[in-house]
Amino acid sequence: MTDPGRAFRRRRAQGLAIVVAAYVLSFFQRFAPAGIAQDLIAAFNTTASSLGVLAATYFYVYTLMQVPTGILVDTLGPRLILLLGGGIGGAGSLLFGLAPTLDLALLGRTLIGLGVSVTFIAMLKIIAVSFDERRFASLVGVSMLIGNLGSVLAGAPLSWLAQITGWRGIFVGLALLSVLLGIGCWWLLREHSDAAESLSVTDGKPRFDRTVVISGLLTVLKNRDTWPVVCVNFGICGSFFAFAGLWATPFLTTAHGMTRAVAANHVSLYFAGFALGCVFVGTLSDRLGRRKPVLVASTHLYALIWLVWLSGAALPLAASYLLFALMGVVTASFTLTWACAKEVNPPLLSGMSTSVTNMGGFLAAAILQPLVGWVMDQTWQGGVTAGGARLYTPADFHAGLLLLAAMAGLGALASWRIRETGCRNIWRPVG
Secondary structure: OOOHHHHHHHHHHHHHHHHHHHHHHHHHHHHHHHHOHHHHHHHHOOOHHHHHHHHHHHHHHHHHHHHHHHHHHHHOOHHHHHHHHHHHHHHHHHHHHHOOOHHHHHHHHHHHHHHHOOHHHHHHHHHHHHOOHHHHHHHHHHHHHHHOHHHHHOOHHHHHHHHHHOHHHHHHHHHHHHHHHHHHHHHHOOOOHHHHOOOOEEOOEEOOOHHHHHHHHHHHHHOOOHHHHHHHHHHHHHHHHHHHHHHHHHHHHHHOOOOHHHHHHHHHHHHHHHHHHHHHHHHHHHHHOOOHHHHHHHHHHHHHHHHHHHHOOOOOHHHHHHHHHHHHHHHHHHHHHHHHHHHOOOHHHHHHHHHHHHHHHHHHHHHHHHHHHHHHHHHOOOOEOOOOOEOOOHHHHHHHHHHHHHHHHHHHHHHHHOOOOOOOOOOOOOO
């Protein structure tokens, strides 16, 4: 005779597993431009500013979709939107891989961002309503560890494979994978606890209620404890996405004279450190029963590391590898912001509170990726490659990286304003 409890736990694990698999693809798509930056410049004969816009297009739509996604998972549940997201993301990947012009590539990246934008918030919602809240940060950390396989693959492995097979065929293959994962989410997910926790339920089925949704969103936005968390995410996550997601490889090859393969290895190590850091930071916080001390210490160390890159010091290869790994570990501190946001807002609004927080990091990335390129173009002195593309100097990169260092400092300072939750929900209605 089958144990109903065991069957439920197995279904719950399978549902989370397929969403985490979709999250791996989301991470890969997010950072893929860094691994093929030179290929994109050659394919579309673009400047640093245009390359920044191409990479950041993903972040523009991802940012805009964060709050709508939070509303949708709180009202309709994750199952349908994950199916739609897989289809839209697949269409975008196909278009990006086949794009003959920069404009069509931009449209493809836009559709990719739109499709994968629903994955992370849906994953947080499933963890929030289906598992013990005392394990939230730990489970998010493990999920992000697995998800970060996508970012690791988007570094050196993607760069290597693109040189062998060409980058276009890779994204055509990813289009099919995206659709299959969307179908898998629809098949394996069951609207059990997440539907029951929706803001509006009629006859056991979640229903969108505009009045309740607006009221819930205003509750999150009016909560003064929400905004320090958003600022930390804006500074730490935003500078991470802008640097590791696009500018790290060109910076290392230009300013530190590394080969493309060695630079890509640094980025992969950064992502690997970040992946391990997600588990370490989340587990440490849950075991300590504290959020704020871990955030303050990690964000300040992250900001200090930026001073090394701004100094322009030539580091031994082993030291630069070690610094990138450490940078990845401490960058992971921003993952605690989702737990902090969830714990200072009503439990039923976990989707909205985490999506508002998540929007901070993606908004920063959307601004910083092209802004760094724009600053580099302003300092560029007129050198060109044989193919007509611009050559940037270490001084150009230094000017751009100043912006990222400033954002890291902002995130570190904001960590002091976060309210300690003791790893539990402390929200209480006013009055």
